[in-house]
Amino acid sequence: MQLPSFLEVYQGLISTSSISSTDARWDEGNQNVIDKLASWFSSLGFVVDTIKVAPGKYNLVAKKGSGEGGLLLAGHSDTVPFDEGRWNFEPHALTQANDRFYGLGTADMKGFFAFIYEAVKKVDWSKQSKPLYVLATCDEETTMLGARHFTEHAPFQPDYCIIGEPTSLVPIRGHKGHVANAIRVTGKSGHSSDPALGVNAIEIMHEVLFALMQLRDKLIKEYHHPGFAIPNPTLNLGHIHGGDSPNRICGCCELHYDVRPLPGMSLDGLDNLLRNALNEVSAKWPGRIEITALHDAIPGYECQHDHPFIGNIEEICNTASQTVNYCTEAPFLQQLCPTLVLGPGSIDQAHQPDEFLAFEFIDPTISILSKAMYKYCF
DSSP: OOOOOHHHHHHHHHTSOOBOOSSTTTOOOOHHHHHHHHHHHHHTTOEEEEEEEETTEEEEEEEESOSSOOEEEEEEOOBOOOOGGGOSSOTTSOEEETTEEESTTSSSSTTHHHHHHHHHHHSOGGGOOSOEEEEEESOTTTTOHHHHHHHHHOSOOOSEEEEOOOSTTOOEEEEOOBEEEEEEEEOBOEETTOGGGSBOHHHHHHHHHHHHHHHHHHHHHHOOOTTSSSOSOEEEEEEEEEOSOTTEEOOEEEEEEEEEOOTTOOHHHHHHHHHHHTHHHHHHSTTSEEEEESSOOBOOEEOOTTOHHHHHHHHHHTSOOEEESSOOSHHHHTTTSOEEEOOSSOGGGTTOTTOEEEGGGHHHHHHHHHHHHHHHHO
16 A cells, blocks of 8 residues: 655645634534544554544554654644635645745644654664654643543553654753633723712722732742743733723723743642732722633643653754753643653744745654654664
């Protein structure tokens, strides 16, 4: 049987839509992508299992070889939504132009599976002594449901894991977490000519904002990690909306904010800090302030700087490892084994119109993955 080419696999991945979104109008299943991956990796001698995680949402686990330990290569099979009016190329087609592959998921990150596929084809597996695993997850772009489910039900424990997010082939050994909440203030609307007729939610939100700014300063002062370019947790006020007319007392105001906790920070402890910061204003305005999570919190992640796995991958890549501020599935897979984030393409292209991956990444990525397979599966 003739195996499909790298280009055919890449095209098949990009042309098969698998958008995940918290907006039900955009959200799709990923079964079609998982089915294609299952067929391709089965043709390479992998034993493939597809796991239903939620309606229309699947993980794929593929195993080549036998024994304990081995190497896990992981990535997510979903993409973010797109604004078609801002794209100059068809999002769901692999377009070659300007020495680049254009298309939704070329960099972030369905295209990574095509690189794994090609690297496997170039390796002589006759003397394999440890297994190679491939994991494709669902819903990384929303809830990280696939990675959470796999970690909770993992049928094996690899020695090491590489997640192929776009890092420009720089090994990433740590990143911050992500907590996103909504604070809703419920006042009482009324005619603006008489403030006594209502309770102005915007005015209460002003007090909430002051408390959050004090908390931001506290986080900067009390938490520090020298391994990050921004060495403290950040708190960002991202979205606010309240009221509907200048001549009405505002009856409702809602703020969305996020915090990027450092590796090692307790998510429960951070939640307590956030709620304690609002204790005074909540006591002043009982029953009018509500805090809800916009998504399940994601912890920070770090693989120990002196771990041999980091040194080995740095040597294979001929590049020193770094830390970043964006999030991946690493905090979950790190629970199973030492984990690094390493893949082709630039994070600058993620979630952008005309997402692309430059041709210059093709050969180095296949070479790095092949070397990692020889290192950890032989």
